[in-house]
Amino acid sequence: MSAWDTAFQSSTVVWDWIIAIYLFLAGMSAGAVMISIYLKRKVIEGNPAENGILKATAFLAPFGIISGLTILIFHLTKPLSFWKIMIFFNPTSVMSMGVILFQVYMAVLFVWIGIIFKKQIVDFLQGRFAFVDGLLEKFTKFENSIELFLGFLALLLAAYTGFLLSVLQTYPMLNNPVLPILFLFSSLSSGAAACILFGVLVFKESPHGPSVSWIHGFERPVVMFELFVLVTFFTGLIFSGGQAEISAMNAIGEGFWASWFWWGVIGAGMLLPLLLNAVTPKSIRHSGGFILVVTTLSLVGVLMLRTFILYAGQMTVV
Numbered sequence: 001m002s003a004w005d006t007a008f009q010s011s012t013v014v015w016d017w018i019i020a021i022y023l024f025l026a027g028m029s030a031g032a033v034m035i036s037i038y039l040k041r042k043v044i045e046g047n048p049a050e051n052g053i054l055k056a057t058a059f060l061a062p063f064g065i066i067s068g069l070t071i072l073i074f075h076l077t078k079p080l081s082f083w084k085i086m087i088f089f090n091p092t093s094v095m096s097m098g099v100i101l102f103q104v105y106m107a108v109l110f111v112w113i114g115i116i117f118k119k120q121i122v123d124f125l126q127g128r129f130a131f132v133d134g135l136l137e138k139f140t141k142f143e144n145s146i147e148l149f150l151g152f153l154a155l156l157l158a159a160y161t162g163f164l165l166s167v168l169q170t171y172p173m174l175n176n177p178v179l180p181i182l183f184l185f186s187s188l189s190s191g192a193a194a195c196i197l198f199g200v201l202v203f204k205e206s207p208h209g210p211s212v213s214w215i216h217g218f219e220r221p222v223v224m225f226e227l228f229v230l231v232t233f234f235t236g237l238i239f240s241g242g243q244a245e246i247s248a249m250n251a252i253g254e255g256f257w258a259s260w261f262w263w264g265v266i267g268a269g270m271l272l273p274l275l276l277n278a279v280t281p282k283s284i285r286h287s288g289g290f291i292l293v294v295t296t297l298s299l300v301g302v303l304m305l306r307t308f309i310l311y312a313g314q315m316t317v318v
Contacts, residue, residue: 003007014314015165018075020307022068023161023189026102027183027302029064030158032057033109035215037151040116041215049117052205056198058113061285065106098160105153112123112150115143158187165313172240174246174313178233182309185226186302192219193298200291219298220277221272230266247316257312265308270299 036057039049048054118136139146149176162180169175192215197203205212237248252258264287271293277285284290 024066025068026188028190030154031187033154052203053199055203172244190302193295197295251312
């Protein structure tokens with residue numbers, strides 16, 4: 001059996017790569033929403049419905065959360081029973097509280113998208129569903145409150161993906177209070193990369209425009225702080241001693257997952273995009289090919305980080 005097969009088929013692994021994709025998509029959705037809300041309130045001038053970044057978020061945010069939940073549902077042993085957890089809530093269960101968060105987040109997200117693209121929706125419906133026009137008109141009166149509430153929900157969702165793993169007390173690497181902070185910043189990183197990738201290449205937002213320029217300026221300190229949080233994450237484990245120290249050294253010391261972390265997460269996913277942005281001439285940085293390469297590296301890096309945390313975190317059991 002190859003090292004790849006051994007790493008992904010460990011007997012201690014309960015949550016596998018499907019869960020990593022789910023965590024990645026949920027985080028990307030939340031990150032894109034937080035960034036787009038700030039852009040709409042502070043950066044974009046004129047009609048936000050004409051901005052390519054917001055158009056991208058209107059696609060990416062629902063896609064991320066719906067596809068992530070769909071993957072999770074079909075990954076369960078009894079997918080047809082999933083509706084029960086959406087109706088019967090348990091306030092002591094982190095999973096149940098997460099389901100409530102997902103439901104409220106999706107509802108408010110669709111309302112927010114409807115407010116922004118109200119004219120396009122009304123023109124498309126052409127009066128066939130008059131009640132939709134009336135609802136959008138009423139929601140628009142509370143646009144500011146809805147937007148702030150959605151930003152708060154997106155923040156909770158980004159951190160929740162870390163809380164979900166941190167409650168697994170039998171795994172010392174996952175039972176770490178820094179994990180929600182790490183996942184919050186990785187969500188912002190993936191959200192920024194996805195917004196630029198789709199906003200520029202699909203929805204034709206100008207790479208020279210204020211929205212893209214702001215995201216570029218925002219992305220670098222986010223990645224740097226993400227690196228700092230990673231250092232804090234593993235330093236805390238190492239100085240805790242015992243099984244926590246063993247879990248950290250197993251993860252980043254040597255072997256398959258150490259190579260995955262250093263070469264994939266840190267090298268290709270974080271340092272290489274930073275280096276390319278620093279040394280590449282501005283004329284090339286604004287080209288479609290460069291944007292595709294750098295944003296793809298960032299997105300793959302975040303997915304590799306989630307996969308690494310999930311699998312390496314389950315290698316050592318208390």
